Amino acid sequence: MFSRLFASTVTAEAHCDLPCGVYDPAQARIEAESVKAIQEKYQGNEDPAFRARAIEIKEQRSELVKHHLSVLWSDYFKAPHFEAYPNLHTLFNDAVKAAGAGGTKGSNDPATGQALLDLIAQIDAIFWETKKAAA
Amino acid sequence: MFSRLFASTVTAEAHCDLPCGVYDPAQARIEAESVKAIQEKYQGNEDPAFRARAIEIKEQRSELVKHHLSVLWSDYFKAPHFEAYPNLHTLFNDAVKAAGAGGTKGSNDPATGQALLDLIAQIDAIFWETKKAAA
Amino acid sequence: MFSRLFASTVTAEAHCDLPCGVYDPAQARIEAESVKAIQEKYQGNEDPAFRARAIEIKEQRSELVKHHLSVLWSDYFKAPHFEAYPNLHTLFNDAVKAAGAGGTKGSNDPATGQALLDLIAQIDAIFWETKKAAA
Amino acid sequence: MFSRLFASTVTAEAHCDLPCGVYDPAQARIEAESVKAIQEKYQGNEDPAFRARAIEIKEQRSELVKHHLSVLWSDYFKAPHFEAYPNLHTLFNDAVKAAGAGGTKGSNDPATGQALLDLIAQIDAIFWETKKAAA
Amino acid sequence: MFSRLFASTVTAEAHCDLPCGVYDPAQARIEAESVKAIQEKYQGNEDPAFRARAIEIKEQRSELVKHHLSVLWSDYFKAPHFEAYPNLHTLFNDAVKAAGAGGTKGSNDPATGQALLDLIAQIDAIFWETKKAAA
Amino acid sequence: MFSRLFASTVTAEAHCDLPCGVYDPAQARIEAESVKAIQEKYQGNEDPAFRARAIEIKEQRSELVKHHLSVLWSDYFKAPHFEAYPNLHTLFNDAVKAAGAGGTKGSNDPATGQALLDLIAQIDAIFWETKKAAA
Ligand code: NI
Ligand code: NI
Ligand code: NI
Ligand code: NI
Ligand code: NI
Ligand code: NI
Numbered sequence: 001m002f003s004r005l006f007a008s009t010v011t012a013e014a015h016c017d018l019p020c021g022v023y024d025p026a027q028a029r030i031e032a033e034s035v036k037a038i039q040e041k042y043q044g045n046e047d048p049a050f051r052a053r054a055i056e057i058k059e060q061r062s063e064l065v066k067h068h069l070s071v072l073w074s075d076y077f078k079a080p081h082f083e084a085y086p087n088l089h090t091l092f093n094d095a096v097k098a099a100g101a102g103g104t105k106g107s108n109d110p111a112t113g114q115a116l117l118d119l120i121a122q123i124d125a126i127f128w129e130t131k132k133a134a135a
Numbered sequence: 136m137f138s139r140l141f142a143s144t145v146t147a148e149a150h151c152d153l154p155c156g157v158y159d160p161a162q163a164r165i166e167a168e169s170v171k172a173i174q175e176k177y178q179g180n181e182d183p184a185f186r187a188r189a190i191e192i193k194e195q196r197s198e199l200v201k202h203h204l205s206v207l208w209s210d211y212f213k214a215p216h217f218e219a220y221p222n223l224h225t226l227f228n229d230a231v232k233a234a235g236a237g238g239t240k241g242s243n244d245p246a247t248g249q250a251l252l253d254l255i256a257q258i259d260a261i262f263w264e265t266k267k268a269a270a
Numbered sequence: 271m272f273s274r275l276f277a278s279t280v281t282a283e284a285h286c287d288l289p290c291g292v293y294d295p296a297q298a299r300i301e302a303e304s305v306k307a308i309q310e311k312y313q314g315n316e317d318p319a320f321r322a323r324a325i326e327i328k329e330q331r332s333e334l335v336k337h338h339l340s341v342l343w344s345d346y347f348k349a350p351h352f353e354a355y356p357n358l359h360t361l362f363n364d365a366v367k368a369a370g371a372g373g374t375k376g377s378n379d380p381a382t383g384q385a386l387l388d389l390i391a392q393i394d395a396i397f398w399e400t401k402k403a404a405a
Numbered sequence: 406m407f408s409r410l411f412a413s414t415v416t417a418e419a420h421c422d423l424p425c426g427v428y429d430p431a432q433a434r435i436e437a438e439s440v441k442a443i444q445e446k447y448q449g450n451e452d453p454a455f456r457a458r459a460i461e462i463k464e465q466r467s468e469l470v471k472h473h474l475s476v477l478w479s480d481y482f483k484a485p486h487f488e489a490y491p492n493l494h495t496l497f498n499d500a501v502k503a504a505g506a507g508g509t510k511g512s513n514d515p516a517t518g519q520a521l522l523d524l525i526a527q528i529d530a531i532f533w534e535t536k537k538a539a540a
Numbered sequence: 541m542f543s544r545l546f547a548s549t550v551t552a553e554a555h556c557d558l559p560c561g562v563y564d565p566a567q568a569r570i571e572a573e574s575v576k577a578i579q580e581k582y583q584g585n586e587d588p589a590f591r592a593r594a595i596e597i598k599e600q601r602s603e604l605v606k607h608h609l610s611v612l613w614s615d616y617f618k619a620p621h622f623e624a625y626p627n628l629h630t631l632f633n634d635a636v637k638a639a640g641a642g643g644t645k646g647s648n649d650p651a652t653g654q655a656l657l658d659l660i661a662q663i664d665a666i667f668w669e670t671k672k673a674a675a
Numbered sequence: 676m677f678s679r680l681f682a683s684t685v686t687a688e689a690h691c692d693l694p695c696g697v698y699d700p701a702q703a704r705i706e707a708e709s710v711k712a713i714q715e716k717y718q719g720n721e722d723p724a725f726r727a728r729a730i731e732i733k734e735q736r737s738e739l740v741k742h743h744l745s746v747l748w749s750d751y752f753k754a755p756h757f758e759a760y761p762n763l764h765t766l767f768n769d770a771v772k773a774a775g776a777g778g779t780k781g782s783n784d785p786a787t788g789q790a791l792l793d794l795i796a797q798i799d800a801i802f803w804e805t806k807k808a809a810a
Contacts, residue, residue, distance in 0.1 A: 015169065016169050016173070016192050016195070016196055017192070017464075017468075017506045017510055018176060018188060018192050018506060019506045020169045020170075020172035020173045020176065020192070020196075021172055021176075022165065022169045022172050024161075026159075026165065027162070030157065030159050030161065033157050034150065034151050034157040035155075037155035037156055038151070038153055038155045041153060041155065041156075048318070048321075048588070049325055049378055050376075051588075051589070051592070052321070052322050052326070053153060053325055053329065053375070053376070054153055055592045055593055055596070056325070056326050056329060056592070056596050057329075059422075059593060059596060060151070061151055061155075066479060070471070070475045070479075070501070073498065073501075074475075074498065074501035074502060075505055075506070082495070089487075089495070089498070090494070093478065093494070096475070096478075096479035097479060097480075100479060100480055101422050101423060101424045101480070105422055105593070106590075106593070108589055152329075152333075152370050152375055153371060183456075183723070184456070185511075186724070186727070187457050187460045187461070187727050188460055188464065188510070188511070190728055191461050191727070191731050192464075194287075194731060205336070205340045205344075205366070208363065208366075209336065209363065209370060210367075210370055217359075217360070217363070224352075224359035224363070225359070228343065228359070231340070231343075231344035232345075235287050235344060235345055236287045236288060236289045236345070240728070241725075241728070243724055285709065286709050286713070287732070288716060288728060288732050290710075290712035290713045290716065290732070290736075292705065292708050292712050294701075294705050296701055296705065297702070297705060300697065300699050300701065300702060303697050304690065304695045305695075307695035307696055307697050308691070308693055308695045311693060318588070318591075319591070319595055319648055322591070322592050322595045322596070323595055323599060323645070323693060326595070326596050326599060327599075327691050327692070327693050327695075330691070331691055331695075420574065421574050421597050421600070421601055422597070423578055423581060423593060423597050425577035425578045425581065425597075426577055426581075427573050427574040427577050429570055431564075431570065432567070435564050438562050439555065439560045439562040440560075442560035442562050443556070446558060446561075453723070454726070454783055457726070457731070458730055458780070458781070459558055461730070461731050461734060462556050462557070462558050462560075462734075465556070466556055557734075557738075557775050557776050557780055558776060599692075603692075606745070606749060610741070610745045610749075613771075614745075614768065614771035614775060615772075615775055615776070622764075622765070622768070629764035629765070630757070633748065633749065633764070636745070636748075636749035640749060640750060641693060641694045641750070645692055
């Protein structure tokens with residue numbers, strides 16, 4: 001089962017600013033899934049101590065989403081990409097805002113977590129199109 | 136193309152210690168791929184300044200691998216898992232060591248990066264087996 | 271008084287992944303003592319703002335405990351140690367779990383802080399036995 | 406222009422994602438000044454140990470520049486700003502790239518530090534125009 | 541006094557421990573302004589979730605104030621400065637305490653944020669006197 | 676053996692800024708021992724890749740020393756202590772400088788590591804005197 005799983009994400013990717021050339025929107029997505037899951041648990045638990053922890057951890061995971069998105073935007077995507085996808089800057093800006101004070105940081109509503117995931121999915125789609133085009 | 140990509144990683148997962156319930160060995164794997172890519176670039180570039188950066192960044196990415204593996208080992212896997220997979224502790228310990236001073240931190244040989252990836256792949260296989268069993 | 275204090279901890283130790291060869295379970299223990307002290311202060315102060323701070327800080331100190339324990343487990347202890355102490359993997363796994371969501375992170379009961387300290391004390395005892403054996 | 410630009414910084418500002426409402430491009434600029442100063446010291450000192458430290462520290466300060474710029478771009482600037490300044494997205498993207506692998510991280514030439522400072526000065530000018538317009 | 545104080549900040553500066561030679565009390569001040577702004581928002585919003593975030597973020601910004609002040613005290617100021625300004629040690633110690641548990645970390649009263657800003661302003665004044673004297 | 680070891684450090688202590696009331700100069704000392712050990716390994720290994728790692732790690736451990744010392748100076752020691760020990764401010768300032776650019780960060784000579792340890796030992800002695808006086 002394992003090899004099949006990898007078969008479909010052949011060149012799964014991440015980043016660093018050497019650059020190593022490894023990028024993958026999955027990093028942002030996984031953290032965003034965590035954010036949404038935290039929001040759901042928050043809604044289902046009224047204990048103040050639990051909620052304080054949930055808020056704190058959600059803040060950190062949202063910040064990680066912002067970081068991973070910023071890396072893609074600043075390190076992976078180049079001028080030709082932004083020309084080919086005129087809305088790409090706005091899409092990224094919307095996404096980092098969706099993980100900020102006006103989005104998942106400031107809200108405990110799972111709908112904001114889902115909205116963030118939807119924006120990341122759009123970025124992911126463009127990312128893999130550009131990877132295919134470059135292959 | 137995007138939806139197909141997600142179709143195969145339906146329950147892609149990560150972590151936090153709320154716990155949010157989201158875990159995914161992909162986090163460790165992606166950083167390890169970065170580590171190996173850095174080692175390959177190191178071998179292909181003799182500029183001392185580049186190599187100093189490569190060593191520093193590889194150190195950080197290796198540390199992230201260790202962190203992500205520690206999270207899986209301490210937060211996701213429970214006593215029944217360790218009983219079902221008697222070598223699981225050793226496998227994890229080997230993997231974190233493979234990302235440490237005796238592995239990718241201490242060496243610039245891509246073979247050590249590959250050895251780390253191989254160990255993560257074994258962990259990943261067990262992880263998804265346990266997820267399937269729990270489904 | 272000072273020299274006597276050091277006399278008894280002659281080879282007091284810590285870590286880094288050079289490795290420098292300096293390790294000391296005291297690092298984990300001190301943070302765990304902080305965790306327990308925070309839990310006690312939490313129980314004695316009902317101000318919501320104080321409690322929010324206590325929860326946040328306890329989360330961080332618990333994470334430091336997990337980090338310091340992971341370092342000992344991955345960097346200091348080697349295969350022969352795990353053979354000599356068959357329960358060592360389980361002991362470490364129990365300890366990091368005791369500092370996690372099911373332990374001091376998730377609870378404000380000082381009993382969980384003490385349980386964590388007890389596990390660290392067991393690790394500490396084994397650590398110093400192995401140091402003595404290696405001397 | 407630079408001195409005039411600072412003449413207006415009476416209530417110099419920064420950020421957090423509460424949001425506190427405090428922002429200030431000075432945070433990015435100060436780190437970029439540090440980056441350029443490091444590059445100059447690097448050029449004037451051939452000791453390998455000094456240079457290794459310089460590279461490492463420059464990497465960190467460059468990362469801080471990227472972080473501070475990302476905060477302004479994602480948290481302070483809103484849709485109306487991006488409409489009023491059509492090149493603002495590109496300006497920010499150029500600036501974070503100028504602090505990355507193709508800029509001050511990857512180079513020890515102070516000219517790259519100055520190029521980064523020039524881009525930050527352009528952002529700073531727009532920032533204060535928008536602050537004045539909102540006053 | 542405040543505006544006059546800033547009139548002299550022509551070449552505002554920061555730090556790193558290369559050292560790059562760039563220092564600027566503005567780094568501490570900006571974070572302290574954020575702390576005070578957070579306290580004001582805290583007073584104006586009784587939502588428990590908002591307040592939990594405010595407390596957490598204020599803790600981080602206060603810690604940054606302490607860090608930036610510690611850098612000035614340990615890296616910029618030298619023995620001759622401490623001789624010329626006999627109260628400088630006490631001033632710094634008061635300031636870091638004002639950003640700690642007995643100050644802005646432990647309190648949500650904006651008066652503590654202002655008290656911190658006043659102490660930083662005193663440090664800032666001395667800083668620029670020493671810079672002028674060294675010019 | 677374990678209990679005896681703890682018997683001599685009865686109230687071993689650390690910190691956080693709740694405050695939890697737990698402080699211990701051992702935290703700074705352990706990191707400083709690591710710094711000195713790294714310097715010794717640096718002197719005994721001419722491999723450029725090893726030395727690059729040693730410099731980077733030593734930078735981090737030195738920074739941790741500075742952090743732990745700053746905590747003691749800002750959080751544990753109060754005005755009466757500084758009156759009782761008139762040289763305490765200078766002692767701390769000398770110690771953090773000894774872990775900085777002019778000390779263990781900037782040098783690979785183990786003598787600078789030892790000088791740092793000697794200063795920490797002086798702080799440690801005063802610390803335990805004040806603890807005994809408060810008991
Ligand atoms: Ni990379
Ligand atoms: Ni989680
Ligand atoms: Ni070490
Ligand atoms: Ni803010
Ligand atoms: Ni500097
Ligand atoms: Ni404490």
